[in-house]
Amino acid sequence: MLQKFRYRVDNVMGRGAPALIGVLAALCFAFAALNGLLLLAFAPDGIRPDNARSSVWAGFLRVLSPTILIKDRGSAPFLMVAVFMAFSGIMLMSTLIPVISAGLQNQLARLRAGRTPVVETGHTVILGWSSQVHVVVAELVEANRGRRHACVAVLAEKDRSEMETEIRERVGDTAGTRIVCRTGNPADPQDVTIVSPERARSVIVLAAEDECPDFGVIKSLLAVAGTRGEGGTGPLLVAGVADEQNLAAARLAGGPRCRVVSTQGFIARLLVQSSLQSGLSQVYSELLNFSGHEIYMTHQPELAGRRFHDALLAFRASTVIGLMRQDGRILMNPHGDTRIEAPDRIVVLSEDLTTIALSDAVPEFTPVDPTPAKTSPAPGRNVLVLGSNQRLDAVIEQLGARLPAGSRVDVVADTPVAVEEWRGGGLELTFHRADITRRHVLEGLTVTKYDHVIVLCPGDRDAHEADAGTLATLLNLRDLAECAMHDFTLVTEMADDRNRVLAQAGKPDDLIVSGNFLSLRLSQISQNPHLDGIFDELFAPAGCQIALHPAGHYVPVHQPITFSSVVDAVRRHGHLAIGHRIARRISQPPQHGVRLNPDRAETHTYREEDQVVVLTGSSLIHPH
Incomplete structure (x- = not known):
């Protein structure tokens, strides 16, 4: 008893x-x-x-x-x-x-x-913790401005109070967005339910900063996919994988409402495109940043039945770049005679949703006769790649796809690289082993013979240590170029955004913080899944691409002209004008002379060194 x-x-x-x-x-x-x-x-x-x-x-x-x-x-x-x-x-x-x-x-x-369940609806969930979580949170806060009761829930294997403190210190004012942190394993289905992903608007999976980040991403995608309702309904999943070999597995794990970005391929394309055209990184940063001009899909019934060419000058504060059909297909820079159907949405570049509005009157413009296009073949280019990391193979592949025949690529790194002398598509590749932080090594390379220089951030070191060596290489290159009075495009990859300000001191070279650009893209896709296909197209080696061309190729220089006239002149060449780069403002941060989507009625007087940001080519993007 x-x-x-x-x-x-x-x-x-x-x-x-x-x-x-x-x-x-x-x-x-x-x-x-x-x-x-x-x-x-x-x-x-x-x-x-x-x-x-x-x-x-x-x-x-x-x-x-x-x-x-x-x-x-x-x-x-x-x-x-x-x-x-x-x-x-x-x-x-x-x-x-x-x-x-x-x-x-x-x-x-x-x-x-941080183990209490999150009782929210329509919120954004972030699974995982990395050095880029602050960038993602800051972008989501900016995207949620004007929205009431916006919420971002973060789940990571980290103390709740530590997460909240770091976000508060790095992000600052979160406006009207509530940041809710919870402690748990992002790959554990039971822990994932704490942040209520089944009621979320979107879920962003951040890769861990370890040797095998893709496996954790795939497990997190499977954990979220297990919370979906019948018929595959649920939130939009967005993630990035480092190894392109894991891309198919990640997409299968996430299901039909999943968008997975190949990190290495995306950053490699970004580095190569920015190296071949100075100022392009600023354009991409503006497009991917919520605080800049963004891509929207807007329904304008008044334009139904009219031609695409007519829509180009129908907006004063927005730039038309394409059409989105009712079935989800997106036509980027279609033919000017393409008819706009009633259900179609206009793809525009605009500062905000509130600035998208049809103009009462077509802005005045002066027709300019098109300049005959140059047909001479592009000469071979010499490219110097300094440093090595996991993106080197993808960078070389992108260079081979973009450089003209007769080009040469020299790779110099202080670590052995499994790359033998390779020739393909008219591109010659050589590899040399040396310490690129040493000035005498750079002097021996004779940098004056190169047209483009790419500095890769070492991937096997701490971010601060890697950036320290990269900064030393960058400063030596600048000095050598100044002493030799030789100008070449220089793009530098950084690991930590806080070191970008130091690198920009004195001269605004193209700087790529690889993690930041990936975080910006993931944040954009989480708010609009259609942007995934558009970004893939813009960063592809062929198709619809962004380029910077001299303003004199389209309009007379040293003469006042409205941007509407620029849009019309560029369109006569089959391109779309989306902005310009003013040379005298290159040293002025943060845009460094780049301005997208100028007011159509503004008058500008271009010089020979000024450039127009254009969208070249056309493409058809099928829905996922």
């Missing part, structure tokens, strides 16, 4: 503070009833309750406050009963108070541990 009683007591204790509080509350009621009966039986006149109800209340007060014993007077039996009631109250309260305190402490500890 005693053993069964102990067993039941153990079971009650194992249920935690709520069960103990319930047992003690029952004991308190029992003692109150017992004390009430004792008061009716032994209390003298003046103390004895009038009825059973008041006797229970009086007994309950004696349980809560045993000090009532001090005021008791009467016979010895009553005093003995009063002492019993006082001791029972002391024992009960001394047990109840620690139990309540322990329960509160456990609840506070649970709150601090």
Whole structure:
């Protein structure tokens, strides 16, 4: 009998503070009833309750406050009963108070541990933690400006208070967006349910900064996919994988509503394109940043039945770049006679949704006769690649796809690279092993013979250590170019965005913070999945691409001209004008002379060194 009683007591204790509080509350009621009966039986006149109800209340007060014993007077039996009631109250309260305190402490500890479920709808979930989480959160905060009750939930294997402190210090003011942090394993399906992904608008999976980040990304995608409802409904999943070999597996794990970006391929294309055209990195940064001009799809019924050419000058504060058909197909820079159908959406570049509006009148423009296109073949180029990381093979592949015949690529790195002398497509590749941070090594390379230089950030070192070596290489290259009075395009890959400001001191070369650009792209796709196909097309070796061409190729220089006239002149060449780069403002951060989507009515006087940002070629993007 005693053993069964102990067993039941153990079971009650194992249920935690709520069960103990319930047992003690029952004991308190029992003692109150017992004390009430004792008061009716032994209390003298003046103390004895009038009825059973008041006797229970009086007994309950004696349980809560045993000090009532001090005021008791009467016979010895009553005093003995009063002492019993006082001791029972002391024992009960001394047990109840620690139990309540322990329960509160456990609840506070649970709150601090970040294990309480997130009760939100339409929020954005971030799974994982890396140095780029601050960039993603900052972009989502910017995207949510103007939205009420916006929320971003972060789940990572990190202390909740540490995550909140880092985000507060790095991101700063989050405006009207609530940042909710929870502690858990992003690859554990049970932990993932804490942030309620099934009710989220989108889920962004960040790769861990370890040797095999793709495996963790795939497991997180599987964990979220397990929360989807019937028919594959649920949030949009966005992630990036380092190895392109894992791309198909990641997309299969995420399901139909999943967008996966190949990190190495994307950054390699970004590096190569920026190296071949100075200023292109600023254009891409503006397109990928929520604080700049973004790509939107807008429905304008007034344009139904009209030609695409007519839509180009129908907006004053937005730049038309394509059409989105009802079935999800996107026509980038289609033929000018393409008809706009009623269900179609216009793909525009605009500062915000509020700035997308049809103009009351077509801005005045001066027709300019098109300049005859040059047909002479492009000469071979010499490219120097300094440093090595996991993106080197993709960089070489992109150079082979973009450089004209007769080009040469020399790779110099201080680590052995599994690249033998290779020739293909008219491109010659050589490799040399040397310490690129040493000035005498750079002097021996004779940098004056190169047209383009790419500096890769070492991938096998700490971010600060890697950037320190990259900065040393960058400064030496600048000095050598200045001493030799030789100009070449220079694109430098950085690991930490905080070192970008140091690298830009003195001269605004093209700088690529690879993690930042990937984070910006993932953030954009999480808000609009159609942008994934557009970005793939813009960064592809062929098709619809962004380029910077001299303004004199399209319009007269040293003459005032509206940007509407520029749009019309560029269109006569089959291109789309989306902005310009003013040479005299190149040293002015943060745009460094690049301005996208200028007002059509603004007047500009271009010089020979100024450039127009154009969209060349055309393409058809099929929905995923």
